[in-house]
Amino acid sequence: MFSQFALHERLLKALAELKFVEPTPVQAAAIPPALEGCDLRVIAQTGSGKTAAFVLPLLNRLIGDAQPRVSIRALILLPTRELAQQILKEVERFSQFTFIKSGLVTGGENFKVQAALLRKVPDILIATPGRLLEHLNAGHLELKDVEVLVLDEADRMLDMGFAEDVERLVEECLNRRQTLLFSATTGGAGMREMVAKVLHEPQHLMLNPVSELSETTRQQIITADDPAHKERLVHWLLENETYRKAIVFTNTRAQADLLYGHLVAAGHKAFVLHGEKDQKERKLAIERLKQGGARVLVATDVAARGLDVEGLDLVINFDMPHSGDEYVHRIGRTGRAGAEGLAISLICHNDWNLMSSIERYLKQRFERRVITGLKGSYQGPKNLKASGKAAGTKKKKTESKKTGAKAVPKRKPSSAGGGQGGKPSSVVSQDGMAPLRRRKPAAD
Template identity: 55%
Template structure:
């Protein structure tokens, strides 16, 4: 129970209003050490309740020690706009009965409008690294009084190339701050390098990793010959598979747009979400998806982090994720909060090795599935011999052993080429001038006239 943690009554009232009565495992393990002020590295997968795990101790701290005349007191860095919006919304809900204000800033919105909101000096700031760097360079944000820095989905920020931006932002923060880092994994070299530069003797809490997330989700694989075959399989799944909302992933924005057009042509209620869309359009698409006015959302990995929509019970990887962690975050959009979910990956011949590497990373075996009447010619790679040698190569015959009493004769290439050719007879006797050459004829002298 949250009563065991002795939260402020205003925070407890906000939890009661949301119907939250008990903390999740990550909240139970994180809140107490976070209240002590220590730097923490928490390994927690998506959907585990980690947002409240850092918001609750942060708000509790600000309520106990108010500082109305200081600059920004807490900064939460998120890799995507969708995650920043989600965290900001959660912060507003949790601080609904307090005087603490929060603000989210990210690209896709007017810079001047954001600067005007920043002048109101919100205590908590939720931002993406790129837009925050712009505000720091124009000196519209002051982080000199910062008390808490949260790096949410730190592994994703590093994958997106925000490592240098995060270091620049951390350098602008007050050194005597508390830093909380949340990541799906803490074992990568990039994460260790980042923590060494921005954290002070952090405590590691290994609550869960990418491998534990996938156990509650039914995961299947359907083999496909090519993109056209995948489109037919997808249409069959969306027409006959039971689901309330479906989320389909591609690896590129162009592929997402093309697939969205295909689904619209097939009369599916579908929309597209990717990074090339402006923020109002992305917000409108998510609203339609949440209200079930569209049933299918085609997205790139921008939707894999921070997209929290209730009722997603089917995830389809039209293109396989590029890594095991990305795969986990994709399928983690379903099967949330104890609900069941299904994840189906359409695998072409070029994606077979990628699928196998993800299976090895997660230590699982994806269920193979076929759709009657839609089978393709690709059945997986040919089996190889136990020796590991490629099939189709003939085994070289062993050279015949020569008798010890027979001398070994060196074979020359020109002798091999001459086999079977008729040789010209050779005269071994020495030739004389008369034998070898015709006599020279005397030239007739020219006429005198």
Template identity: 45%
Template sequence: MSDPQNPVPEGSPAAVPTFAQLGLHERLLKAAEALQYQQPTDIQQAAIPVALSGEDIAAMSETGTGKTAAFVLPILHKLLQADAPKSGTRALILTPTRELCRQVVKHCKQLAAFTHLQVNAITGGHDFKYQKAVFRKNPEILVATPGRLKEHLDKGIPDFSDLEVLVLDEADRMLDMGFMEDVTAIANSCSPARQTLLFSATLDSDKFANSRQFSGLLRSPQVISLSSARQSSALIRQQMVLSDDDKHKNKLLLKLLQPDLQRKVIIFTNTKTQANKLAGWLKYMDVNTGILHGDMDQDSRNEEMNRLRRGRISTLVATDLAARGLDVQGVDLVINYDLARNSEDFIHRTGRTGRAGEEGKAISFITSQDWDRMARFERELGLKFEKIKVPGLEARFKGPEKLKSSGKRASTTKRTTGKGKDKPETGAKVKKRQRDAKNVGKRRQPSAKPLTSAAAKWGDGFAPAPVKKKDRD
């Protein structure tokens, strides 16, 4: 996840601090200058001074606003202030996905380029023996995914007794993916005197305050919330195209992917099966396409990402695996082939464009089944989808006939209420079922089959055997 650093616009207030004014180490200032960082972003201005003071932080800010540098820079500064050559790992950064882990490692190395500090990664998809060697080298900063790190922890390999800083990056995603048990176990293995920094794009302050999973990991944290967690970037133009089915979506897709219209496009689906199917079809239609989802091994994932970054492919079909932590420069368009299941995933999907202060565009295909979810996203995220049409490919679905005040579809069937039951209006067709009327008015007849002499004496095996009068007495 890269950190956009926009040039200071003309007429901007002089009160905006520089990186030097934040009190960062001179070697970090040199790295920031080499990366052409000219002034801190809002989240960096708010979080870096608090992190340098040693307080725990729970920070919420939109995707693409520079959260990674907001915790990496103070970590590097703290480690440079006091050398500890004989200590173990001093800073641990947990990320929910391998892709995000790779992005954070890359960014750490860029900012630590003029220092002696070592950064390494522990994720799934790599050999255990190699990773054991990584632990033996005791890198100052370790970036890891919770699942694989917990496996090493169960084997007693890592030692975090010297840990000074623990970072939970995209903490809400780790919670959603069911990693909190592993995260808690890892945190309990760390030095109790550590500083803990929690960062998220979609975890709002209310959800954090009510989360018992996070409250036990931080000590009186300073909460920094610069924007609503359910807010889509104002730099992203949100559009929707009404569609009927997958066949219609495919035709729309080909039209939108015409050459020279976009440099790089990411298409999101909800399932791995759909991603494979769509990517295969696009390749068949001579669209230069790659694919990314959770069933792929790490080498294949890395290869696809490198192909997209280098321009060898122009289109990437992905699941929500790529919605967080995927940072590729020049993504002009995001297409939601399948509408995201929730507003948090929608924010992260569309956040792959409109980064580093650039404008972006996101187009969502909306079917009849997606309408109510789309209306919910508009209400929760405070945005308005611009309805567009692709000439010659208009959908049969034109939208609901009637809408509620919430924007969701309104029922067109009128019902009258009487004595606790909903009755159809006069003239409405009532469905009749044969099972409701086939035995109406008929009495159940006893079996006319005569009993045999044995059955009369001993019974038929189901009813009690007949009892003689003298036995009753």
């Protein structure tokens, strides 16, 4: 029960209004030490309730009677506009019975309007590093009186090249009393360096490591011959899977636009989201998905973080992400808060090694699946299938010795892939992952 925490009665009233009763594991672990003023390094899955785990202690520190605002008292830094907007909504929900005011500063919005907002001095400023640094350099704000600094999705900020910007902003918060660093993954050497620089005698909390990723989300792979084959698989999945809302991830903006055009032409209610879209278009895409005006969002990794959409129960990786951490964030859009989800990755010959490395990183093995009628000729590296063929040949030779008959070699199956209709079946393949041998891809 949230009532077990030493939270102000106005926050408990907001929690009751929002029907928050039982804290999630990350909230139960992080809220008590955060209320005590400890610096925290918290690693937990997306959808596990990280936002409330830092927003509630933050609001509890700032809560009080109405007073003139003379300085920004808390700063929350995030990697993307979408995540920043999501956090602003959560802060406003939890602070609805308080006098605390919050403001948002991200790229894609009017610079002068943001400058006017900063002159009003919100208690809590929620921002992306690049745009906030522009305002700092323009003399629109001071951060020396910030009491609490929160770095949310800190690993992603490093991945996006914000390390120097974040360090500069951290230095500006020179009188801060508490720093909270949250992420869904452990990150690498850059993250360890950041933790050492910005946290003072922190408590380290690791909830739901990646090896226990998304217990309620089924993870499957389907092999494909080329991008055109992948498109046919996406059409089949969107027409035959049971889902309310879906995201299809691509690695490039060009591929996202191309796939989006094909889906719309086929009659799917779809929107596209990537970094070249302006802020108005990005907001519209997300709102249409949330409200049900579109069932499918085609997106690059700009949508892999901060997107919390009720009923999003299918994620398709048209392209395999380049890292295990990015895979974690993509499929974290589904299976949230204990709901069931399905994540399907489409694997061509040039995706196999990436897929295998992500399996090793997660210490998991994805379910192999074949769509009857859409099975292609590519079923994994040749040397993975060779061991099975060799075993079969050996067995035939033994049998031929017993009978005195010659072993007749089997004809190679047609590469056309076959079968008609029927329900998709799942197949679990070989043991071990051998290095990929380069082979000429089928014509695009």
